[in-house]
Amino acid sequence: MNDVAIIGSGPAGLATAIGAALRGLSVAVFDKQAGDIDKACGEGLMPAGLSALEHLGALQHLDRHDSAPFDSITYVQESGTRAVGRLPAPGGLGVRRLALSAALRKRAVEVGVVLHERTGIRSHARTEQGVELTADTGTFHAKVLVAADGLHSQCREREGLAGPTASLRRFGLRRHVQLAPWGRSVEVHFAPGVEAYLTPAGTKRVGVAFLWEDGALSGDLGFEALLARFPVIEARLRGVPFDSTPRGAGPLLQHVKRRVAPRFALVGDAAGYVDAITGEGLTQAFEGAAALVAVLPEVIAQQGAVEAFAPYERAAQAAFARYARLAHTLVWTAHRPWLRKGVVGLLARSPWLFERTLRFALG
Numbered sequence: 586m587n588d589v590a591i592i593g594s595g596p597a598g599l600a601t602a603i604g605a606a607l608r609g610l611s612v613a614v615f616d617k618q619a620g621d622i623d624k625a626c627g628e629g630l631m632p633a634g635l636s637a638l639e640h641l642g643a644l645q646h647l648d649r650h651d652s653a654p655f656d657s658i659t660y661v662q663e664s665g666t667r668a669v670g671r672l673p674a675p676g677g678l679g680v681r682r683l684a685l686s687a688a689l690r691k692r693a694v695e696v697g698v699v700l701h702e703r704t705g706i707r708s709h710a711r712t713e714q715g716v717e718l719t720a721d722t723g724t725f726h727a728k729v730l731v732a733a734d735g736l737h738s739q740c741r742e743r744e745g746l747a748g749p750t751a752s753l754r755r756f757g758l759r760r761h762v763q764l765a766p767w768g769r770s771v772e773v774h775f776a777p778g779v780e781a782y783l784t785p786a787g788t789k790r791v792g793v794a795f796l797w798e799d800g801a802l803s804g805d806l807g808f809e810a811l812l813a814r815f816p817v818i819e820a821r822l823r824g825v826p827f828d829s830t831p832r833g834a835g836p837l838l839q840h841v842k843r844r845v846a847p848r849f850a851l852v853g854d855a856a857g858y859v860d861a862i863t864g865e866g867l868t869q870a871f872e873g874a875a876a877l878v879a880v881l882p883e884v885i886a887q888q889g890a891v892e893a894f895a896p897y898e899r900a901a902q903a904a905f906a907r908y909a910r911l912a913h914t915l916v917w918t919a920h921r922p923w924l925r926k927g928v929v930g931l932l933a934r935s936p937w938l939f940e941r942t943l944r945f946a947l948g
């Protein structure tokens with residue numbers, strides 16, 4: 586019987602595991618995948634997320650060839666207008682997901698977390714003393730179950746915590762190219778119905794991600810076809826070898842009713858997600874994990890009582906509300922070209938305003 590069982594060894598699951606182990610709890614993590622785990626992601630870690638990674642003690646394990654610092658966000662219009670906004674200290678870090686996974690896994694093992702790879706959890710049920718997890722390889726027991734099983738969380742469904750199906754359906758696709766980053770900025774390019782995100786993600790790697798809304802684009806939605814909608818980027822990347830195969834994700838917007846139940850909590854994307862447009866999913870995952878870890882000892886002392894989760898639910902709700910407001914505003918603006926062109930034009934003329942907006946928006 587572990588104190589805590591965690592389903593999912595993505596950033597949210599491993600951050601929760603490391604934090605819980607550092608508080609002296611015994612932790613087991615289960616993932617259906619094995620080794621360092623890849624995922625469709627823009628891979629830009631915002632300042633608060635970077636600080637959280639350092640706080641967890643995982644930053645020291647990150648292979649520096651697989652990451653690259655950035656200190657600004659650049660919006661690029663079809664006309665070529667560029668607005669550059671500086672990020673608050675300590676800036677951001679573009680980090681290849683495989684390297685992030687490796688660093689978090691290393692730190693987790695270092696602090697005593699037990700990792701069960703290739704162990705997909707098929708179901709869970711309450712018992713008298715805790716929760717029983719069923720995998721193909723056997724059954725496992727813990728006092729509390731944390732579900733960090735991602736955007737389309739099965740645990741969320743099983744617990745009846747999923748909110749209504751969202752009408753906004755946005756999708757993402759990413760791939761990497763072998764190219765030394767041209768600077769210390771994440772570039773966001775706009776085209777009708779789609780955005781492209783260029784993130785430095787290594788000393789010789791740039792990540793290219795697209796986000797679009799279902800129905801906004803017609804025809805081929807493969808990587809090359811999306812790239813062709815951005816002639817400036819396409820010309821820049823002509824002849825540059827790829828560094829990964831394409832990976833997609835979506836629909837992105839996922840509502841939750843609540844994040845907790847007796848002996849049970851959701852964290853990371855499983856606890857609700859809006860959109861990748863703010864580049865904050867990882868930061869939300871790390872901050873959510875920290876808030877959850879803070880209540881776990883008391884939750885265990887109170888035999889998993891849902892009341893003991895209350896500070897976590899409140900903190901997660903408040904953080905999510907801020908992020909959701911920002912994400913919805915950006916998506917809404919991005920899809921109204923007349924408005925977006927005006928806003929980006931204003932930010933281009935007033936870098937101080939962009940910087941202040943970023944500082945405020947990122948909390």
Ligand SMILES: Cc1cc2nc3c(=O)[nH]c(=O)nc-3n(C[C@H](O)[C@H](O)[C@H](O)COP(=O)(O)OP(=O)(O)OC[C@H]3O[C@@H](n4cnc5c(N)ncnc54)[C@H](O)[C@@H]3O)c2cc1C
Pocket residue numbers: 592593594595596597598615616617618622624625626627628629630631634704705706707733734735736739756757758759794795833834835852853854855861864865866867868870
């Ligand atoms: C296109 C795109 C671009 C993005 N860009 C950015 C960005 O630039 N910056 C940023 O901060 N965020 C970005 N995000 C968001 C970010 O990728 C997520 O917020 C983050 O990965 C959430 O981590 P997680 O641990 O909650 O989930 P995940 O990383 O999805 O991990 C879930 C884990 O659970 C495991 N799992 C699922 N079901 C089971 C089961 N039944 N049994 C065992 N294991 C299971 C999976 O194998 C997986 O390893 C982007 C997302 C997309 C789609």
